[in-house]
Amino acid sequence: MKEISRRSFLKGTAATGAALGLSGSFYNFLFSGLEPAQASDETGIQKFQNACPRNCYDTCSILSTVENGILTKVEGNPQNTFTRGRLCAKGYTYTRRVYSPDRIKYPMRQNGRGSGNWERISWDEAYTLIAKNILKIKKEYGSTLPICLNKYSGNFDIMHYGIEGMLSSFGNTSRATGTPCWPAGIDSQTFDMGTIVNNDPEDLVNSKYLILWGVNPAWTSVHSMYFVQEAQRRGCKIVAIDPVLTQTASKADLYLQIKPSTDGALALGMARYILDHNLIDAKWLMNNALGYNEFFDYLKNNITTDWAAEKTGLPKNVIETLAREYATAKPANIWIGYGMQRHANGGQNVRAIDALAAITGNIGKSGGGAQYAHLETWGFNYHAMVQNKPAGSAGSGDRAININNFGAEVLAAKEPPIKMLWIACRNPMSQDPETSVVKKAFEAMDFVVTADQFFNPSVAMSDIVLPVTTIFETWGVNVSYWHYWLCLNQQAIKPMYESKNDIQIAMELSKKMNELEPGSCTFPTSGDLKDWVGKEFNTGIYNQFGISDWKELEKGPVKTKAGHVAWQDGKFRTSSGKYEIWSEEAKKFGHLPLPVYREELKPANEYPYRCISPHWKLNIHSQFQNLDWMQAINNAPFIEIHPETAQKMGIQEKDNVKMYNDLGYIVLPAKITETVAQDIVVVYEAWYKDKNFNVNYTVKALPADMGKKATGMPGMAFHDNFVNIAKV
Amino acid sequence: MKQNQRYNPAEFQRKFFVYRLLQDYYSGCLWQKKDNWNEILLTLAETRYQEEIIFFDLGMRLIQKLTQEAVYDFNRLFVGPEKLLAPPYESAYRNAEGLLMQKETTDVRKFYSIVGLSVVGQNREPDDFIGLELEFLCFLLYQAVSCFQRGEERADFYLNVYFEFLNMHLGNWVSDHCEDVLRHSTSYFCKGMAMLTKGFIEREKSLLMHKEEIL
Numbered sequence: 001m002k003e004i005s006r007r008s009f010l011k012g013t014a015a016t017g018a019a020l021g022l023s024g025s026f027y028n029f030l031f032s033g034l035e036p037a038q039a040s041d042e043t044g045i046q047k048f049q050n051a052c053p054r055n056c057y058d059t060c061s062i063l064s065t066v067e068n069g070i071l072t073k074v075e076g077n078p079q080n081t082f083t084r085g086r087l088c089a090k091g092y093t094y095t096r097r098v099y100s101p102d103r104i105k106y107p108m109r110q111n112g113r114g115s116g117n118w119e120r121i122s123w124d125e126a127y128t129l130i131a132k133n134i135l136k137i138k139k140e141y142g143s144t145l146p147i148c149l150n151k152y153s154g155n156f157d158i159m160h161y162g163i164e165g166m167l168s169s170f171g172n173t174s175r176a177t178g179t180p181c182w183p184a185g186i187d188s189q190t191f192d193m194g195t196i197v198n199n200d201p202e203d204l205v206n207s208k209y210l211i212l213w214g215v216n217p218a219w220t221s222v223h224s225m226y227f228v229q230e231a232q233r234r235g236c237k238i239v240a241i242d243p244v245l246t247q248t249a250s251k252a253d254l255y256l257q258i259k260p261s262t263d264g265a266l267a268l269g270m271a272r273y274i275l276d277h278n279l280i281d282a283k284w285l286m287n288n289a290l291g292y293n294e295f296f297d298y299l300k301n302n303i304t305t306d307w308a309a310e311k312t313g314l315p316k317n318v319i320e321t322l323a324r325e326y327a328t329a330k331p332a333n334i335w336i337g338y339g340m341q342r343h344a345n346g347g348q349n350v351r352a353i354d355a356l357a358a359i360t361g362n363i364g365k366s367g368g369g370a371q372y373a374h375l376e377t378w379g380f381n382y383h384a385m386v387q388n389k390p391a392g393s394a395g396s397g398d399r400a401i402n403i404n405n406f407g408a409e410v411l412a413a414k415e416p417p418i419k420m421l422w423i424a425c426r427n428p429m430s431q432d433p434e435t436s437v438v439k440k441a442f443e444a445m446d447f448v449v450t451a452d453q454f455f456n457p458s459v460a461m462s463d464i465v466l467p468v469t470t471i472f473e474t475w476g477v478n479v480s481y482w483h484y485w486l487c488l489n490q491q492a493i494k495p496m497y498e499s500k501n502d503i504q505i506a507m508e509l510s511k512k513m514n515e516l517e518p519g520s521c522t523f524p525t526s527g528d529l530k531d532w533v534g535k536e537f538n539t540g541i542y543n544q545f546g547i548s549d550w551k552e553l554e555k556g557p558v559k560t561k562a563g564h565v566a567w568q569d570g571k572f573r574t575s576s577g578k579y580e581i582w583s584e585e586a587k588k589f590g591h592l593p594l595p596v597y598r599e600e601l602k603p604a605n606e607y608p609y610r611c612i613s614p615h616w617k618l619n620i621h622s623q624f625q626n627l628d629w630m631q632a633i634n635n636a637p638f639i640e641i642h643p644e645t646a647q648k649m650g651i652q653e654k655d656n657v658k659m660y661n662d663l664g665y666i667v668l669p670a671k672i673t674e675t676v677a678q679d680i681v682v683v684y685e686a687w688y689k690d691k692n693f694n695v696n697y698t699v700k701a702l703p704a705d706m707g708k709k710a711t712g713m714p715g716m717a718f719h720d721n722f723v724n725i726a727k728v
Numbered sequence: 729m730k731q732n733q734r735y736n737p738a739e740f741q742r743k744f745f746v747y748r749l750l751q752d753y754y755s756g757c758l759w760q761k762k763d764n765w766n767e768i769l770l771t772l773a774e775t776r777y778q779e780e781i782i783f784f785d786l787g788m789r790l791i792q793k794l795t796q797e798a799v800y801d802f803n804r805l806f807v808g809p810e811k812l813l814a815p816p817y818e819s820a821y822r823n824a825e826g827l828l829m830q831k832e833t834t835d836v837r838k839f840y841s842i843v844g845l846s847v848v849g850q851n852r853e854p855d856d857f858i859g860l861e862l863e864f865l866c867f868l869l870y871q872a873v874s875c876f877q878r879g880e881e882r883a884d885f886y887l888n889v890y891f892e893f894l895n896m897h898l899g900n901w902v903s904d905h906c907e908d909v910l911r912h913s914t915s916y917f918c919k920g921m922a923m924l925t926k927g928f929i930e931r932e933k934s935l936l937m938h939k940e941e942i943l
């Protein structure tokens with residue numbers, strides 16, 4: 001009886017009805033969705049280790065409570081001294097994500113991309129359709145290069161890199177390459193120091209002076225904010241530099257409203273003052289740095305604090321005081337945010353800020369440094385990711401498609417063209433610049449597959465959608481690009497509905513492809529996901545974290561044993577082994593070797609306002625804002641406008657405002673606030689469920705200056721978006 | 729004699745048929761029955777519920793054709809992948825926050841366990857999915873009449889559970905749910921099925937008032 005599926009039961013109904021003619025005797029009762037109760041191993045209360053895998057500094061360790069097989073509670077794991085027993089508002093909504101009635105539950109096919117005409121299909125049907133399309137493309141074009149993957153930061157679990165592995169296992173494919181978030185800054189620090197490494201954020205408490213430069217941890221890294229405020233309690237002066245008076249800035253001892261994209265000018269002005277007043281750490285420079293004399297010559301010949309004042313809009317005496325305080329407080333720390341490098345001169349600006357930390361000898365010190373990010377704990381095997389291509393795969397390698405100009409590059413790809421998209425851990429229709437071009441690219445495809453948890457604008461433009469598991473329904477392992485903890489993600493509950501982990505999808509698709517064409521896909525066709533987690537570990541990771549087996553993580557997260565102060569050993573990973581203020585490597589990538597000022601972009605006449613589209617407190621890109629608790633706090637986008645600007649444009653609070661440029665427009669209500677400057681407007685980037693709002697309709701695919709070296713593609717100048725506004 | 733009326737097999741047969749039909753509808757397997765649809769309609773007409781339940785009558789008029797448009801409509805209402813217009817889960821209506829797998833769901837689970845049942849692959853599909861609640865009610869009726877036919881006393885027990893479940897669960901939310909369908913549906917078919925469901929369950933619920941007469 002147990003075996004009878006819902007589908008096969010139907011025969012029962014018709015037979016019953018027809019044969020009985022409503023009289024006669026009963027047949028045996030045929031169960032379909034119910035069954036005589038089985039003994040269950042899901043009884044009582046259990047606790048599980050989980051990790052928040054989102055693109056968030058904090059990568060929290062989560063303790064999950066499961067009662068009778070149902071996830072009832074999530075909380076921060078107190079064993080993790082960074083998470084400290086708490087999650088953020090977004091994290092606490094996780095139960096809502098798992099049990100939202102709006103989850104994608106089954107594989108479905110849309111008859112007509114964007115039509116909303118969806119049909120439920122079985123997994124087998126889905127695999128067959130996908131496999132046939134892949135094989136057809138391969139036959140028609142002689143390679144799998146017409147298949148393009150766009151996967152990124154929706155889930156940073158290490159095993160999820162198996163999605164890239166799945167594409168490799170088809171053959172050579174096209175890949176959305178690069179990252180929209182942080183590449184310019186990564187390259188800057190790579191030119192300066194050889195790579196990105198930051199001090200343990202728990203070390204922030206040791207700072208005597210802390211500049212939060214273009215970063216808003218009160219919204220985007222709440223756990224770091226604890227350490228910032230703890231430092232403040234211990235007497236550290238907190239300075240926030242930001243074009244927007246953020247919630248973080250409101251807690252600082254000093255807030256400087258800088259003109260956007262002029263951060264390099266401020267850093268260089270400060271450097272000039274520090275040099276003039278002999279506040280440099282000559283000894284540190286002599287021992288550790290290259291090119292500082294050239295840099296000092298540049299400062300002397302080109303930079304003045306008057307110039308910096310004019311550029312940045314900050315009073316000269318404030319710049320000088322800041323420079324003096326920063327250079328004399330020991331140790332002094334700078335946290336460089338990702339927002340400030342999303343400009344056409346963003347990379348160069350970060351190099352100038354790094355140089356400040358270098359000339360004052362703050363690098364390599366507890367409580368000091370120029371914090372950006374790190375990848376020190378990411379040395380896994382990438383067992384799921386590394387897959388061989390099938391023997392005889394055509395093409396000479398994967399083809400890179402710039403993730404930051406995805407729509408245009410997909411459309412422009414030739415020989416062969418791109419015909420199929422696989423979208424996972426990503427929502428390009430919301431998050432990419434130039435949304436209308438991205439939409440055209442989706443429209444031009446023969447076949448689009450999206451794997452996701454919720455319906456969103458990218459799913460709307462797909463032919464097939466595959467339901468994927470939440471973190472509680474599968475295995476994984478997580479580390480952070482900010483803190484130094486390692487956390488296992490245990491499967492706590494069964495996958496709801498028919499959801500599957502992306503890796504399981506890869507395995508089962510591979511099985512289907514090999515059925516249809518033996519040898520066409522190299523991805524393993526079976527495997528236990530828990531075992532696969534184990535296969536990601538190696539002795540390097542074990543030594544780094546002081547464990548001897550990954551199963552020890554079932555008891556709780558662990559932290560690296562050493563390396564909590566970046567560059568403490570003075571061994572920079574540049575080719576010279578020194579901090580390179582003069583970088584030959586930068587030159588090779590077409591930049592100036594010194595962190596000289598690169599002019600910021602300025603508004604044109606028709607588009608006099610700069611639109612900054614920073615992160616919003618209730619979401620991470622297109623995740624979380626769609627959940628009911630977040631909607632209850634705020635469920636409508638808005639545009640922040642300075643009172644004087646609003647008055648000039650005849651705009652009042654809550655008036656509908658059209659924000660536009662030659663690319664497109666959006667209409668949204670005004671929020672009039674002095675937290676923004678007169679010449680900028682702020683629209684927080686977000687995806688609101690059921691709302692036709694997307695700031696990226698106005699954002700050009702304008703590259704940042706750097707990013708190519710470390711990430712393969714330049715970054716994205718999201719904050720160089722010039723617009724006009726009008727009341728509608 | 730009274731006993732016999734209480735467990736009138738013909739009456740159970742027609743209920744049984746309607747429950748099975750609704751259950752199959754919500755489970756998404758009616759669509760494979762396109763070819764037999766006329767046959768099913770005939771059997772449905774034989775129940776003669778249309779003569780006593782106005783919504784049933786109206787509903788039957790609307791479900792004469794099973795179209796592809798209805799399939800898409802059905803998925804928009806109950807399946808996805810978009811936000812569901814009429815979620816087919818009790819907790820979506822009765823949980824204060826519209827969340828699934830909460831107390832409302834486990835309360836249903838407890839009911840199932842009273843008669844020794846549970847959901848296949850428990851904790852994958854919410855126990856309070858309408859298809860499961862319908863199957864449960866159908867099972868209770870089946871047990872009641874089977875026990876009766878075997879002369880077992882447990883018949884009354886099953887019938888009691890039947891009315892209690894109707895009263896505490898399905899009967900409490902199905903109208904709101906059907907209203908949602910009627911509000912959002914774009915096909916005659918799904919509107920018709922909503923009327924049929926609403927009419928039928930409301931009638932069953934109303935029998936509760938006269939439970940003593942029936943029992």
Ligand code: SF4
Pocket residue numbers: 052053054056057058059060087088089090091092221222223620
């Ligand atoms: S979003 Fe960030 S802060 Fe919030 S729970 Fe996840 S990792 Fe923690």
